[in-house]
Amino acid sequence: MSRTERERAQADELYKGGSSMRLPSPRSASPEPNINQSTEYARPCPHCSPDNAFGWSCPIPVSDPNTDVEHAWPVEDGLPPGHQHCGNCENLTAVQAPSTTKCDFCQVYFCGIEVQGRCVATPLSTQSPHGMSDVGDLIQSADVYDCFDGNTVEVEIMLDYLTAQGITPRHIYREIVTHLQSQPGGFRPLIDLELFVDNHNVSPGVDPDPNAPRNRICRLCASEILLWGLRDWWVRERQKGFLEEDVMARKDCAEGQACSRQKDLDNHMIAPRPTDAANVSEAPPTNEMAEAPAQLPANILTPLPPIADLLQHL
Numbered sequence: 685m686s687r688t689e690r691e692r693a694q695a696d697e698l699y700k701g702g703s704s705m706r707l708p709s710p711r712s713a714s715p716e717p718n719i720n721q722s723t724e725y726a727r728p729c730p731h732c733s734p735d736n737a738f739g740w741s742c743p744i745p746v747s748d749p750n751t752d753v754e755h756a757w758p759v760e761d762g763l764p765p766g767h768q769h770c771g772n773c774e775n776l777t778a779v780q781a782p783s784t785t786k787c788d789f790c791q792v793y794f795c796g797i798e799v800q801g802r803c804v805a806t807p808l809s810t811q812s813p814h815g816m817s818d819v820g821d822l823i824q825s826a827d828v829y830d831c832f833d834g835n836t837v838e839v840e841i842m843l844d845y846l847t848a849q850g851i852t853p854r855h856i857y858r859e860i861v862t863h864l865q866s867q868p869g870g871f872r873p874l875i876d877l878e879l880f881v882d883n884h885n886v887s888p889g890v891d892p893d894p895n896a897p898r899n900r901i902c903r904l905c906a907s908e909i910l911l912w913g914l915r916d917w918w919v920r921e922r923q924k925g926f927l928e929e930d931v932m933a934r935k936d937c938a939e940g941q942a943c944s945r946q947k948d949l950d951n952h953m954i955a956p957r958p959t960d961a962a963n964v965s966e967a968p969p970t971n972e973m974a975e976a977p978a979q980l981p982a983n984i985l986t987p988l989p990p991i992a993d994l995l996q997h998l
């Protein structure tokens with residue numbers, strides 16, 4: 685399918701779903717003949733009606749196809765001016781409405797009306813990563829094990845630690861955000877990896893400037909950051925030395941993350957991921973950098989093998 689066809693198919697789905705949910709029950713006395721046209725025409729957003737309850741109206745409202753089909757907006761013409769689809773409820777959303785927010789990572793808009801706490805891109809520090817409300821969610825997430833290259837021993841050590849310390853996924857997400865904000869490259873390496881692309885069913889707005897500050901975030905993008913940064917967060921957390929003695933006493937495997945036996949009982953958490961190298965300010969943002977050896981943290985507790993040794997295993 686072409687992009688337009690795909691978008692139209694999505695829009696059809698959307699309006700089908702929307703019409704069954706949102707239309708008043710049909711009046712039996714005079715059935716609406718146009719009721720099925722809502723798959724052909726855009727449905728007005730909550731702000732389109734001039735006398736809506738939200739205190740702000742669309743400068744170019746979308747006509748209701750059920751009452752004014754002549755001026756209705758055909759879905760095949762794309763999005764009506766001043767509107768996008770909400771990344772959560774997927775309803776038509778007025779871009780300029782005061783309740784509308786935009787995620788600075790995926791660039792998707794959120795209506796702020798339909799589902800409290802979900803249809804919103806919040807400031808970075810107050811967002812909750814989607815599907816990760818407690819340690820139980822982490823235990824059930826295959827993505828978490830993927831972050832650790834299937835090193836289940838280490839994942840279990842981490843999960844025990846999180847449980848014992850009462851650390852929530854949201855807390856980890858915030859610490860990763862704070863860490864990234866302290867790096868010269870900020871969130872740029874994650875954006876360059878396209879972590880925030882195509883996570884929603886709706887089409888995004890545009891990124892005004894690749895170097896624009898990233899202030900607001902949606903729940904899905906918060907999850908992406910959590911998963912991206914979890915392993916390195918754990919490397920940093922381990923360095924605080926709060927782990928049980930038997931865990932700390934484990935022998936370091938010299939190959940670290942490059943080792944093919946991640947599940948053996950040696951410690952494989954000694955080297956950060958290569959992508960951290962992209963945070964070095966003088967580094968050019970090339971693809972080669974992603975393969976380059978990582979800069980090793982200076983304050984790590986255990987002695988490190990020479991970089992050349994690490995390189996042999998990359």
Ligand SMILES: [Zn+2]
Binds near residue numbers: 730
């Ligand atoms: Zn509107």
Ligand SMILES: [Zn+2]
Binds near residue numbers: 771795796798
């Ligand atoms: Zn919404």
Ligand SMILES: [Zn+2]
Binds near residue numbers: 787788790792901903
């Ligand atoms: Zn987002």
Ligand SMILES: [Zn+2]
Binds near residue numbers: 938944946948
């Ligand atoms: Zn090993």
